[in-house]
Amino acid sequence: MIQLSRECSDDQGWQANVRLAGPDLAAGLLATLATACLNTWVxxxxxxxxLGVGFLYVVMAGFVLVSLPLSFGALDLGIANRVTLGRAALVLPLxxxxxxxxxxxxxxYWWIILVATVAMILDGVDGWVARRRGPTVFGARxxxxxxxxxxLVLSVMVWQSGKVGLWVMLIGVLRYLFVAASWLRPSLAAELPASRRRKTICVVQGVVLLVCLGPIIxxxxxxxxxxxxxAMLVSSFAVDVRWLLRPGQRC
Structure with missing residues (x-):
């Protein structure tokens, strides 16, 4: 009976999440397709x-529904998450x-730089909104x-441009390698303290990749x-790994 009650509660939670996020995800899909149409023109x-863009959007929508708490405690995704969804409508078509x-x-290439720049600006906007309206674990993730x-997308594009060797993709892949390493070493999955250094270096990576894509470079x-x-990114990860593996951390 307890298990049945829990399953019913989970089903109700899923339905609530779909009702909560569904309209925003539908609007996001339309925006994504609009960007994709512009890309086909360029x-x-x-x-x-x-089909590829649609598949990526389905994966993202699934991530949103799975990652939302079963009791989000809100009537909608909120402004900050909507801005992030707007960023996705630019990033996924790229x-x-x-x-x-x-x-x-x-x-x-100038079009890519324009779209990615807007996405980066919106990153600052959703962060600003989240700080003033109260950040959430889901929103941060x-x-x-x-x-x-x-x-990852920009690093692949820089490599595909032929200007930089395959190694440039490490800029986009390094974070995923870190996540994979945390599966083998659980202490790496511990929460890191907020860091201006980490945020700054992340922004630098995006700006540098856009500069590399510039036709005049x-x-x-x-x-x-x-x-x-x-090198800056590797150093930043090294600092975080050292902190996570400091004596006293559980493995």
Whole structure:
């Protein structure tokens, strides 16, 4: 009886989450498709592009529904999470472009820089809103995962541009390697204290990758600044790992 009651409660929680997030996710899907349509105008993309973007959006929507607490305690996702969802409507179509690997023109690179810059600005906006309206665990996780995805997408694009070697993808992959390492060493999954250094270096990575994509930036310069940015990122992760593995931490 207790288990049955718990299952009923979970079902009701899921239904509540769908009702809560459903309208926002539907609006986000329309915005994502609108961005995807603009991308097809800028880039030479096949019909499968929309399928790829749609798949990415379904994965993100599933993440939202799974990550929401079964009793979110709100009538909607909130302004900050809606801004983050708006960022996703820009980032996911860019991710779809990397899958298609089209030949990108000069105009195409400027378009990528424009879209990614808007996404980064919105990152600051949703953080500002969250701090004033009260941050949530879900909102912080949603924001962090989208930040990581954007860095991964941009690092792949820099590599695909031919300016920088495959190693530049470490900028986007390093965070996922850290998460994988935490599965093997649970102490790495402990919560880290807030750090301005960590936030600043994350922003630097995005800016550097955008600079590398700039058509006016030569390959040599792109490689140098990307290497410096990667070194900063590795150093930042090293500081965090050292803190997490300090004596007294449980393994």
């Amino acid at each position: 880039f030479d993309l096949s019909n499968g592009y929309f 991710a779809g472009v990397t899958i298609q690997t089209p030949v990108i023109s000069v105009i195409g 949603f924001d962090m995962e989208l930040d990581a995805l954007l860095l 030569p390959a040599t310069m792109a490689s140098i600044i990307a290497f410096v940015a990667l």
